[in-house]
Amino acid sequence: MSTVELVGGLVCExxxxxxxxxxxxxxxxxxxxxEPGYLHFDVEQTVDPLVWTVSETFxxxxxxxxxHARVGAGDWGRATAGIKRDL
Incomplete structure (x- = not known):
């Protein structure tokens, strides 16, 4: 079994x-x-106030x-559906 890591961005308009x-x-x-299986998760605003760095490991x-199934069905997924993900 190997870990899954993702680093990307959340880009507000x-x-x-x-x-x-x-x-x-x-x-x-x-x-x-x-969540079960969580190892690392951070979301931080960058020097550009419209951009957030996302780092996660499971x-x-x-x-x-x-x-991601939970996120898509939850408040975060609904509230941020229109915000660009840069993965």
Whole structure:
């Protein structure tokens, strides 16, 4: 079994999207770090206030897939659906 790592970005187009990220991010991080198979997860705003760096590591592809299924069906997925992912 090998770990799955992802490093990418969340790229907002305007300040309203930044407010959405800030509003939902703490709970998103909390839920992700509580998931089975989580090893590492960080989302940090860069020097560009519209861009966030995402770094995540899970113990297996199955754990990574379960994370993304939960995210897609949850508040974070719905709230940030219109924000560009740069993976």
């Amino acid at each position: 305007h300040d309203e999207q930044v407010r959405i990220v800030r509003r939902h991010l703490p709970r998103y991080i909390e839920l992700t770090r509580a 113990v297996s592809q199955a754990a990574f897939d379960a994370h």
